[in-house]
Amino acid sequence: xxxxxxxxxxxxxxxxxxxxxxxxxxxxxxxxxxxxxxxxxxxxxxxxxxxxxxxxxxxxxxxxxxxxxxxxxxxxxxxxxxxxxxxxxxxxxxxxxxxxxxxxxxxxxxxxxxxxxxxxxxxxxxxxxxxxxxxxxxxxxxxxxxxxxxxxxxxxxxxxxxxxxxxxxxxxxxxxxxxxxxxxxxxxxxxxxxxxxxxxxxxxxxxxxxxxxxxxxxxxxxxxxxxxxxxxxxxxxxxxxxxxxxxxxxxxxxxxxxxxxxxxxxxxxxxxxxxxxxxxxxxxxxxxxxxxxxxxxxxxxxxxxxxxxxxxxxxxxxxxxxxxxxxxxxxxxxxxxxxxxxxxxxxxxxxxxxxxxxxxxxxxxxxxxxxxxxxxxxxxxxxxxxxxxxxxxxxxxxxxxxxxxxxxxxxxxxxxxxxxxxxxxxxxxxxxxxxxxxxxxxxxxxxxxxxxxxxxxxxxxxxxxxxxxxxxxxxxxxxxxxxxxxxxxxxxxxxxxxxxxxxxxxxxxxxxxxxxxxxxxxxxxxxxxxxxxxxxxxxxxxxxxxxxxxxxxxx
Numbered sequence: 001x002x003x004x005x006x007x008x009x010x011x012x013x014x015x016x017x018x019x020x021x022x023x024x025x026x027x028x029x030x031x032x033x034x035x036x037x038x039x040x041x042x043x044x045x046x047x048x049x050x051x052x053x054x055x056x057x058x059x060x061x062x063x064x065x066x067x068x069x070x071x072x073x074x075x076x077x078x079x080x081x082x083x084x085x086x087x088x089x090x091x092x093x094x095x096x097x098x099x100x101x102x103x104x105x106x107x108x109x110x111x112x113x114x115x116x117x118x119x120x121x122x123x124x125x126x127x128x129x130x131x132x133x134x135x136x137x138x139x140x141x142x143x144x145x146x147x148x149x150x151x152x153x154x155x156x157x158x159x160x161x162x163x164x165x166x167x168x169x170x171x172x173x174x175x176x177x178x179x180x181x182x183x184x185x186x187x188x189x190x191x192x193x194x195x196x197x198x199x200x201x202x203x204x205x206x207x208x209x210x211x212x213x214x215x216x217x218x219x220x221x222x223x224x225x226x227x228x229x230x231x232x233x234x235x236x237x238x239x240x241x242x243x244x245x246x247x248x249x250x251x252x253x254x255x256x257x258x259x260x261x262x263x264x265x266x267x268x269x270x271x272x273x274x275x276x277x278x279x280x281x282x283x284x285x286x287x288x289x290x291x292x293x294x295x296x297x298x299x300x301x302x303x304x305x306x307x308x309x310x311x312x313x314x315x316x317x318x319x320x321x322x323x324x325x326x327x328x329x330x331x332x333x334x335x336x337x338x339x340x341x342x343x344x345x346x347x348x349x350x351x352x353x354x355x356x357x358x359x360x361x362x363x364x365x366x367x368x369x370x371x372x373x374x375x376x377x378x379x380x381x382x383x384x385x386x387x388x389x390x391x392x393x394x395x396x397x398x399x400x401x402x403x404x405x406x407x408x409x410x411x412x413x414x415x416x417x418x419x420x421x422x423x424x425x426x427x428x429x430x431x432x433x434x435x436x437x438x439x440x441x442x443x444x445x446x447x448x449x450x451x452x453x454x455x456x457x458x459x460x461x462x463x464x465x466x467x468x469x470x471x472x473x474x475x476x477x478x479x480x481x482x483x484x485x486x487x488x489x490x491x492x493x494x495x496x497x498x499x500x501x502x503x504x505x506x507x508x509x510x511x512x513x514x515x516x517x518x519x520x521x522x523x524x525x526x527x528x529x530x531x532x533x534x535x536x537x538x539x540x541x542x543x544x545x546x547x548x549x550x551x552x553x554x555x
């Protein structure tokens with residue numbers, strides 16, 4: 001076995017990647033990602049000890065959350081970046097040890113807290129014994145990894161909020177407490193299960209923080225018709241999730257003759273009022289993250305990854321020299337834009353100059369799609385929605401949020417959306433929407449049948465909408481609402497969204513296209529018995545399960 005990774009939905013054979021990641025991650029990069037997680041577990045022991053002295057170390061907080069984010073699926077494939085990162089972690093550890101020593105606190109001398117490596121080869125050697133499978137008990141391993149994957153998703157959202165000036169020391173305290181807990185062999189399965197659910201609780205906190213950061217900075221998303229066509233100017237295609245990067249790119253391209261388009265999860269940037277003032281902000285180009293292998297070819301211009309999801313380009317790709325990364329993202333051969341320094345914006349001038357030399361995008365589709373149905377916008381339509389439910393015009397809502405992916409079985413979600421009766425509405429967030437957001441599904445009394453709240457982190461909006469409906473209909477339980485949950489997942493941000501929903505008491509969530517490989521049979525049974533988690537079936541079977549009245553109608 002060269003590696004072992006099972007953190008995403010594409011885990012090989014439904015159990016784990018052992019030779020090379022289906023995502024394209026090499027065994028060497030996988031080893032360094034495992035080692036970086038091991039390192040921040042050790043660092044979290046130091047920061048937790050400092051916190052007992054009421055000492056908060058912001059540099060450590062940032063390093064730990066950014067490191068979690070770097071190891072998320074499809075974010076960073078750059079071996080040298082991980083080597084440099086681990087070396088940076090050693091320097092940070094020395095600083096933390098010095099502060100503790102000054103305060104007459106000495107840490108235990110064990111391998112987790114004292115290991116060291118100078119060369120990259122030494123790092124790989126140490127990594128052989130500290131990966132996922134180092135935890136022998138399958139159930140303990142499952143619960144630990146479920147927590148860590150939730151923390152990875154949470155860390156992504158924390159970084160976006162931090163970039164906009166929003167943070168919460170309590171969140172960092174929990175992340176580091178949880179990392180320490182995953183190293184405690186004395187914790188029982190019940191205690192680890194409680195930690196998983198507590199992770200979901202903090203996931204809600206973090207999504208609320210990011211929602212506040214985004215809406216305070218750029219206004220509440222509003223109903224928007226997003227252009228799918230192109231113009232004749234050269235362009236920059238921005239992908240990922242970071243809205244601060246979006247803002248700085250738009251400012252720096254204004255008046256340059258270069259247009260800006262969104263791709264994949266950056267689509268919801270089109271819904272924010274603050275970005276609409278830029279006349280060179282054209283609209284969205286292409287589809288979900290995995291379609292980049294064709295979308296980037298025809299776009300012809302420069303591409304900027306602000307976060308995941310990167311697909312390694314094929315050897316025949318012509319676009320590799322036009323792709324840039326920034327933040328936690330990285331790929332060997334892609335040029336990287338450095339982080340902000342001393343409060344100054346990132347410098348995207350090299351992208352602008354590069355783009356000027358490129359051809360305009362090739363048009364691959366025309367028309368518009370409608371989005372912008374985050375919680376504030378839906379609240380504004382609340383009376384109309386409630387009346388539609390009370391009159392029977394809307395029979396049921398389907399939350400079909402989450403991630404898209406390459407697996408052929410994901411056509412299920414397109415077919416499911418197509419077969420839903422015309423008196424149902426889809427609530428969505430995340431790139432899962434690309435399976436159906438361009439279908440002609442129509443509307444119900446002016447309410448579109450696909451209400452797109454935004455990015456995956458905007459699943460918080462879907463929760464707010466559900467809670468608002470619960471209040472309006474004076475229900476005691478969120479599960480009494482006419483809402484069904486049929487969620488697609490791919491990576492770790494979907495994990496924290498799922499855990500957040502469980503914390504809020506949402507039950508009977510159907511998850512697909514496959515259940516996570518990191519759920520041991522016993523842990524899966526706990527989720528099934530306590531929360532009604534279930535895998536998807538066939539479209540026909542699930543349609544009758546979610547809408548049993550359909551079977552009666554057919555008869």
